[in-house]
Amino acid sequence: MAAAYDVCIVGGGVVGLWVARHLARAGADCVLLDRSKCGSGASGGILGALMAHAPDNWNTKKQFQFDALADLPSLITELEAESGLSTGYAQCGRIMPVRTERFQKQAIVRSEASRQHWRASKRSYVFELNGPDAVPVSMNPDLAPLGIIQDTLAARVNPSDYVKALQCAVSRDVEIIEDCSLRSVEISSGRIKTTNDELELTAKHVVIAAGYESFRLLEPVLGRVIGGGVKGQAALFECPDLADQPIVYDDGVYVVPHEDGKCAVGSTTEKQWSDPTAPDPERNDFIERSKQLCPPLRNAQMLRRWAGVRPRCNRTDPIVGALDDDRRILVATGGYKITFGIAHRMAARIADEVMNTSTKTELPTTYQPAHHLNASN
Ligand SMILES: Cc1cc2nc3c(=O)[nH]c(=O)nc-3n(C[C@H](O)[C@H](O)[C@H](O)COP(=O)(O)OP(=O)(O)OC[C@H]3O[C@@H](n4cnc5c(N)ncnc54)[C@H](O)[C@@H]3O)c2cc1C
Known part of the structure; x- marks a missing residue:
């Protein structure tokens, strides 16, 4: 007889694992399938920058991401205590060089806006402009002639350690089946077909959280492809001189010091790729630019390089929610470059929808399936 679950979650990346965690805590009987190992997709990377949208021109999307980032410290504390594993999380802040008067003026506006909008119940955060004297030894002062922006909201996490901690905590309440790929779902019966022919499963709800591969899995349900994958590359250095320094960000280049004296740099943005x-x-362009930006990296030893594929919807923002009125098929993907900062909140909304709670985690309109499925797509 087929094993019957309330929910089958497809994908054991940061999103699928958070979905499983929220649902198990809400009392749902869940199974999670991963085609390979949990964390073998984009979530098993090395960068782990958790950076907010700019605080000016405030909207519900910025509020959603702010709330997610502000919630994270307490959720991480709980997760680390439960799993006994470190996630490498720290609210380390971020600095950005200021080179032009235009950027300087914009920073003044953003600084004001941060005082208004970057307020959580326990803490406020700032986006502050400081002069050239504030440039730390970790940054090349020639690239910051007008000073730096310092933001206290940004944080970092070690992506693969974070996923391991999540998997460890989730595995207590959720059956995790690895090396098992979803093939199809028979919507009327809830019967799930996988690459393991001996496995017989049914579920009342199926949550597709398979990263960029979600779009291919959803094609038979939606009749079209609503997103794809953008490859990115990063590199890891041994650089104790940058330990405890904030993230440095400049025009697409990220330098993210981690707790163990290692420092990750990234990343590329490749729409065309063959090997994920x-x-x-x-x-090497992003590596050269990182070294220009942060002199301590110039003599640092490169430990390894890494590449993965980020999920991105055609209509830019993530897609989160049920695709049908009976909530048989739900989707949570498309976090692109900000997934690590919002995965837990995307997942909280999915759990609310599955459990049909009376109040639901707020979701920006542009994250809702209707936005992505609009015929003008
Ligand atoms: C170079 C690089 C740097 C990045 N830096 C950052 C950063 O600093 N901050 C940030 O927030 N984000 C960053 N990202 C983006 C982030 O890594 C991704 O957006 C995020 O990991 C996506 O998580 P996910 O759970 O949606 O997908 P994934 O982590 O890709 O997980 C999907 C899972 O689904 C499984 N799967 C696929 N198909 C099936 C199937 N048919 N059946 C069962 N399982 C299946 C896969 O094996 C995989 O484990 C970066 C990405 C890259 C490439």
């Missing part, structure tokens, strides 16, 4: 996980040793 192969780093390209010729692709």
